[in-house]
Amino acid sequence: MTRKHTTPETGGNYGLGFAVGDDHFGHGGAYGTQSRYFPKTGLITIFLVQQVKWSDGGEKAFPSFLKAAADHYAPRTR
Numbered sequence: 184m185t186r187k188h189t190t191p192e193t194g195g196n197y198g199l200g201f202a203v204g205d206d207h208f209g210h211g212g213a214y215g216t217q218s219r220y221f222p223k224t225g226l227i228t229i230f231l232v233q234q235v236k237w238s239d240g241g242e243k244a245f246p247s248f249l250k251a252a253a254d255h256y257a258p259r260t261r
Contacts, residue, residue, distance in 0.1 A: 217245060224257040 201208045209219035215232040230248050 215245075219249070221253075221257070224253070226253060226257040228252045 201210050204219075206223060207219045207221045209217060209228075211217045215230075215234040217228070217230040219228045220226075221228075228249060230245055232244075
């Protein structure tokens, strides 16, 4: 689950149904909901929204949410 199981030919960065990034894994929903787990810091985020398309800069909300969560809740070292 926590490592990439897809090939370049398949596309995407997925490990057993979860999106896998350099420092996290998680899952996104069709209407913008996102969950992420950051193993290094132990931070778990859940971003609940129901938005078919982002408009008027709404796409900036998720990165801002992740930064705020990391700044306030993630342990500094693990």
